[in-house]
Amino acid sequence: MSLLFKGREAQTSSQSKSWIMRCYFFVLTVFRQGINSLGEMWRTPMASLMTILVLGLSLTLPATLYIVVKNVQQVSSGFSDAAEISLFVKDSMTEQQTQTLVKRLALYPEVDDVKLISKSKALEEFKRVSGFGQALDYLEENPLPNVVLVTPTSRYRKPQAAQQLLDKLEGEREVEFGKLDIEWLERLNALLSLLKESVVTIALLLLSAVILIIGNTIRLSIMDKKEEIQVLKLVGATNTFIHTPFIWTGIWYGIVGGLVAFMSVAMMLWWLESAVSMVAGVYQSSFVLQGLNGNELLTLLLLAVMLGFGGSFLSVHRYIKDIEPDKV
């Protein structure tokens, strides 16, 4: 492209001037610069290594927290259903009335299964399990109520639906009160969402730190190449041409830093795995520690690349415009 001398272009370059070719050469140049800046990082490994490690470790922390949330969620999803509702039958009800209650409840569309635990049976079990066997014999009458265990259909096992069903069941005149053990579940869910929120907050803080770290590294690199930038400007390099290698450096930092984070998370999981499986074994649970899957690795890398791009973009636009060739 010649601004001053029309028609010079034809003699300068023997290339086709169609815009498709021009775009092609532009993209080619950008990618060549990308490879070059990777090569440059390779030539100055120590300086790059420090930045990459800081970046990698800064990304490791949010990634680890994310994995913690993910695994806790996995554990709690096993408990997330309210499996049973216990209904305590009024003491004044006769055996007959209790039986009709059971039959009536079984007809509910929301109810999957109904099971009656009579007070005598409950007392027997209590004697057996509690170890108070002898002592309980001294009681004059059975203090336990008849209990109906209602198993809701799967649709009514979610905390809220189960709560509604409980309200409905408590409306039955034979029922003293019902109990649905979901409070602890709600607490767990609240804790989980608190954890998630803190992951987001910590991640945001660390990610801003990462942008600043990359921005500063790129700034130093720009200052280091001041002379070179001046010469480039003198021989007619556009700003895009001068900026691109620095932006690429930021992107490479992002990619390698992301991989470092992934590897440290993987190593941490490998380290913890045996301990976790021991705990799981004690609880006779089939819990398996979940790592980062392919999609999450991609997200991590993409995030790291975006941070690298953002940091270098800020520095490049802030500092390169101040470097002008001052001396002929």
Add this chain to the structure above:
Amino acid sequence: MIKFDQVSKTYPGGHRALEKVSFELGNGELAFLTGHSGAGKSTLLKLISVMERPSAGRVSINGVDLNGVSNRQIPFVRRDIGIIFQNHRLLERYNVFDNVALPLVIEGMHHKHIAKRVHAALDKVGLLDKVRCQPSTLSGGEQQRVGIARAIVNSPPLLLADEPTGNLDPELSMEILRLFEDFNRHGTAVLIATHDLGLIARMKYRSLTLNHGRLSQDPLMEE
């Protein structure tokens, strides 16, 4: 080619580097720009390569008014001008080939064409055998010639040289000037800023003399 029309340049702080300078350099002309140090030679060259903007007046190249050139367009102006510096300004990190290839890489030229042109440019300055050397391993004269090869590699219609022989002995200086003459014979306009009056005297070319920012009448014009 280059036309200065009542150009003045005042730097921030009040230093008047140029005052109402008017001259014209024809197509394919070779001229010297002389004057004591601080006379405004460098400023004049900076105005041509748009490193500075004039405070008043107009600089135009090939009929294009440089005042109308936006900052984004400056790189494209510089691609039409080969600039040679006293301290050659080579990039130490790259070898001779990469240094000379720089203007072509910037233009996005295909590397096959680049190799051909770089070799042609280095051949012209007689350094074809140093193509893989690092600039720091070359002598001062050789480094200057690499700088010249870089300036001419994309065959610009205009060459500017600021004290190109400043650090060289008379023999090497003459060699460099012969190179400029050679480019000039092929139609390139050349403007050489120098304070080496002995050198100018030996060659019969027009010389523009700056004195405290004003242009004295050049002797060749009076003849």
